[in-house]
Amino acid sequence: MFTGIDEVDWATLRHAHGSAEDMPGWLRALASTDAAERAAALDRMYGAVHHQGRVYDSTLACVPFLFALAARADVPDRGCIVELLVSIGGLGGSHGTGGVSGVDGAGGLSGTEGVEGGVRSVGGGEIGVSGAGGSHGIGDIDGESPADEGPDRRAREAVRAGAASFARLAADPDPAVRRTAAGAVVRFLDEPLRVLELLRQRLHDERDDCVLLALTEALGLFAHRYPAHADTAMAHLADHSGPSSSPALRLAALGQLALHAPGRLPVGLVPTVVRLLRERSARRVLAREHRGPDTLVGRIRRLRPSDEEGAVLLRTLHGALGDRVMARLALLAGQLTSPDPVDRCNAVWMSAGLFRGWRGDHGGVVRLLGTQLGTEEDRLRDAAVSVLAELFALAVPAADDLHALVATRPDLWTHRWERCPPTLGGPLKALTRAGDPRAVPALAQLLAGPAAPVGLGFEIAHLGRAAAPLAPALRHRLGRVPLASPTAARLAAPLLTAVRATGDTDAVPELLRLLSDPPGGPEARDAVVGQVIGTLAALGAAEQARPLLGRLLDTRHAAVAAGALWSADGDVSAVLPVLVRELTQADPVARHHAVRALGSMGPAARAALPALRRLARSGPARERVPAACALWHITAEPGPVRPVFRAAWAEDPRTRVPVARCLTTMGSAAAPLRDLVTSELDAPRRHMATGDGAYGSQDIPADEELIRLCREVLASL
Known part of the structure; x- marks a missing residue:
């Protein structure tokens, strides 16, 4: 297993943190009988020889020893070693997950946990987690481009040279090894007929549910990598999508068929999927109830139940359905009405990616999100609140449920992080951003308290004129901003935003105070001065500041x-x-x-x-x-303007809202740009949706504003 390890001049090789002379110790620790020692060694390997996906000369040197470790049945946790090899080959994901890829290209809500089991979605958005060392979306199957050179290419070649080992490991006694090897054999063994037969045989013989799901995913990857053999691969999956297979296997097969062979899908896909999901959930709940003696781990799992496997299956289907928004909404509705709160929690996070990336009639699903707010399951309620808070006006169908939660749970009006000032709590934030005036009484209590949440004025501004009852309290706080304090500008900015939104002309004295003696240091002062001037102009009160403005x-x-x-x-x-x-x-x-x-x-x-x-x-x-x-x-004169608008519309989607706003003032002069507006209204994708998971907190309201403006333009032509 370690033959020749001492003959390598490790001291001359490098990893992310310097000399690789500590590598032999880490490799030997991977075979230790001590679980903690093995885990520490694996972490060090990822942190040094495969740091942030990079490879080094020491990475290449360790590949043969990793293959030797993976081949020894007496080495514990070999599945992790196989994952490391796949990742070094440039085709896997991250340590402990086996691979992560974007399914819908929409990212997720910042910093929020989606599913458990060691996987964090980017806010529960649409990312897939693979148990096969690969991805649920297609992504970069071969993981390389002709331009790739240096250690990365040599690492891929080194792993590919050992691909026959993956074929043997696909039938290993350890299911964790089999699960990761299933995808690895597709990615690294360049013998399609051999790979296809191996996957077919393993699918026939396999009894472990997790490995079966990995095998279905591997067949999907195979179909993409070898289009000439895709039909045969999909035929194998179709054989396992019928009633003779378990609900989980059928769901996995249907997901891959939807991705690669939609013509083979059954009629009534969504009702079928919802039924299978509930059958699977019933089995999972029954298994949980008969899990055996009570243990600390068991109690923790009951308190924080999770279903990573189910989340993966449904994300695959959502990704495959793509722009079929109505079908995806129907699927989410089925998930959100499941008797199992874990299924509903997964659906909540999946809905986030759909809302963020795709347009459509979301009202029904939003109402179902609102029904989750009355649950006794804290995680489900918090997930629904987190998603609703990012929807702004789209959350209106859930406003009654949000108001009920705000009215009965004042303890949720604020959220406190350790050693940090309070912030506005999710339920009240969502209700406020939806523009619901029923948020005003709670906001008034917070404004009257000794420590209003940070940035409260920014949220109040979403109420517009409906926040007028809060104007006296806002003026009072604005007038008490300590001008000499280094935090003055930070305190003033949200209050100014709220004063402007409420149209409070009685706040002019407080505005003039800030303008005559701006708070904070130079940079903060500049920001506040500009905002004060803009507020005065918006309130029609600039005349009262004429001497100050002139200076x-x-x-x-x-x-x-x-x-x-x-x-x-x-x-x-x-x-x-x-x-x-x-x-x-x-x-x-x-x-x-x-x-x-x-x-x-x-x-x-x-x-x-x-x-x-x-x-x-x-x-x-x-x-x-x-x-x-x-x-x-x-x-x-529209002649010089229209070419600028047309070019910018295609060049930078961020310009579409201001372009559309200007078009609403042009009347018939905007007619030559009608195609831009109609194409935008026909597009199911939000204009700021990206394929890298990035998004901004204002992307949904900005897109809804764009849709409204485009309709107004068409109405004026």
């Missing part, structure tokens, strides 16, 4: 101050030279404010047209679009 025309706030002065008295001679000057500034923020102010002036800003035309012709799309909008508002 700011030679500062970095010149553009914002000039725009506010224009809104006060319309004196072109006082503000136009300032705004034209600001268009030439290197600071893009100053240019942005100047462009917006000039657009608001309309024809009175014609002197700025040459500079605006230059801005509309060059630079990033996010700067060209505001300049083009200003040109339209000044000249009402």
